[in-house]
Amino acid sequence: MPIPGAVDTRRKWLRVMPTALLALGAAGTAWVLSRLDPFVGNSALPPCPLHALTGLYCPGCGSTRCLYALLHGDVWLALAMNPLLVVSLPLLGLMSLNAAGWRPAWSTPLMRQLARPGLWLWLLLGYGVLRNLPWSPFNLLAPG
Structure with missing residues (x-):
């Protein structure tokens, strides 16, 4: 027979766990990017496999350099590397807090x-296509 308060505590931890793991991953990423510079030649950080194989930019291309720039306070450089990531990070943080149980009334809509999921699917697919178009203003979406 389960202990009366144990089930609620377990549910609470299961709800908070993804946010805690995300925070741990963010801390690990910040630690790595504080020690490695993705802008230098022969960086230990791996390049995008899709770009290396095809020359096309995926929606995530430039994310490592974007996060490095944000970590070092250079918002304009981060926007040049991956504008979608810069815009999405606060939204992803809100979604994570929402999943952990923090649900202010203003955030419900x-x-x-x-x-x-369809919103994110079409957003990422559309962004991936648009950032590979060679003419202005779409070429501004390519990293660099």
């Missing part, structure tokens, strides 16, 4: 929209 926004969370309903952000929780739609």
Whole structure:
């Protein structure tokens, strides 16, 4: 027979665990990017496999350099590397806090929209296509 308060505690931890793991991953990423510079030649950080094989930019291309620039306070450089990531990071943080149980009333309509997988699918696919177009203004979406 389960202990009366144990089930609620377990549910609470299961709800908070993804946010805690995300925070741990963010801390690990910040630690690595504080020691390695992705802008130097022969960096220990791996390049994008899709770009290395095809020459095309995926939606994540430039993310490492974007996060490095954000970590070092250079928002303009981060926007040049991956503007979608810069815009999405606060939204992803809100979604993570929402998943952990922090649900202020003002965020409910926004969370309903952000929780739609189709939104993210079309956004990422569209962004991946647009950033590979060679003419202005779409060439501004390519990293660098």
